[in-house]
Amino acid sequence: MSLTSLKGRDLLSMADLSREELRSLLELAADLKSGRLTPRCEKTLGLVFSKASTRTRVSFSVAMFQLGGQVLDLNASVTQVGRGEPVQDTARVLDRYLDVVAIRTFEQQEVETFASYAQIPVINALTDWEHPCQILADLQTVEEAFGSLAGLTLTYVGDGNNVAHSLMLGCALAGMHVRVATPVDYQPHPKIVAQTEAIAQQNTEVLVTQDPQLAAKGAHVIYTDVWASMGQESEANSRIPIFQPYQVNDELVSLADPQAIVLHCLPAHREEEITNAVIEGPHSRVWDQAENRMHAQKALLAAVLGII
Ligand code: CP
Numbered sequence: 001m002s003l004t005s006l007k008g009r010d011l012l013s014m015a016d017l018s019r020e021e022l023r024s025l026l027e028l029a030a031d032l033k034s035g036r037l038t039p040r041c042e043k044t045l046g047l048v049f050s051k052a053s054t055r056t057r058v059s060f061s062v063a064m065f066q067l068g069g070q071v072l073d074l075n076a077s078v079t080q081v082g083r084g085e086p087v088q089d090t091a092r093v094l095d096r097y098l099d100v101v102a103i104r105t106f107e108q109q110e111v112e113t114f115a116s117y118a119q120i121p122v123i124n125a126l127t128d129w130e131h132p133c134q135i136l137a138d139l140q141t142v143e144e145a146f147g148s149l150a151g152l153t154l155t156y157v158g159d160g161n162n163v164a165h166s167l168m169l170g171c172a173l174a175g176m177h178v179r180v181a182t183p184v185d186y187q188p189h190p191k192i193v194a195q196t197e198a199i200a201q202q203n204t205e206v207l208v209t210q211d212p213q214l215a216a217k218g219a220h221v222i223y224t225d226v227w228a229s230m231g232q233e234s235e236a237n238s239r240i241p242i243f244q245p246y247q248v249n250d251e252l253v254s255l256a257d258p259q260a261i262v263l264h265c266l267p268a269h270r271e272e273e274i275t276n277a278v279i280e281g282p283h284s285r286v287w288d289q290a291e292n293r294m295h296a297q298k299a300l301l302a303a304v305l306g307i308i
């Protein structure tokens with residue numbers, strides 16, 4: 001039921017999913033990963049990307065190939081998008097050719113405008129505001145490690161960015177406690193905090209703090225991301241001293257649950273937001289996490305295309 005409700009739908013924000021839809025997607029992702037289900041289609045996915053990508057581009061492409069479909073790489077630099085063709089026009093044209101589109105861009109408004117002009121499912125493959133596809137894979141990885149999600153504590157340490165935003169919403173949907181530790185001027189947007197609090201059940205913690213040690217205490221998952229995201233490269237050096245106290249290192253991980261796992265959406269800057277020892281260490285699950293992008297997005301594609 002929850003999967004059929006996703007047919008034809010957009011995923012622009014993590015909050016576009018209900019609890020039941022998220023649960024069904026995670027179950028489908030596990031079934032696809034194990035090979036219990038092998039749905040097939042003859043559909044075409046377009047990737048309209050205006051930012052660099054390794055994992056999202058390749059995992060979406062391979063997922064679509066494994067479903068029997070085709071992928072068109074519609075990088076902004078090789079289409080009229082890069083020359084300024086309005087998103088409203090691009091959306092109405094691509095809608096006539098494609099069956100589903102994944103968009104990676106800067107402004108969240110752009111994916112929303114695209115979606116409002118296209119009938120086909122539109123998937124947010126990262127904007128400055130959110131990165132929902134990443135969080136599907138993250139939750140799959142946490143569930144693999146602990147067997148379930150509800151009641152676990154995830155602590156995100158670093159910049160209150162797109163990944164932090166979708167994580168907060170995703171954890172709340174999954175019934176997880178979520179703590180976010182950032183420098184004072186880099187907190188998640190108040191709209192996301194309010195949305196997370198509205199989704200979270202009464203007994204679920206939503207903590208936004210400047211204290212990484214407090215946030216890490218007893219956590220089951222420690223998560224970080226780069227201190228300067230794509231589009232913020234000019235601030236990268238000036239951010240380093242501000243974010244240094246928020247580095248995920250052995251000392252911080254030692255405060256977490258002894259069985260805690262460490263996640264990073266990648267790409268990582270070793271010795272900045274995460275030490276080499278931690279990313280290569282026994283708590284790290286970052287390679288499983290990267291692999292799960294493919295399974296989770298295959299589940300999402302199968303659901304929105306209605307082939308499951
Ligand atoms: N985590 C992630 O989205 O990676 P890419 O930027 O390589 O797609």
Ligand code: NVA
Nearest residue numbers: 161225229230265266
């Ligand atoms: N916050 C990072 C995530 C990259 C996958 C960025 O937007 O660059």
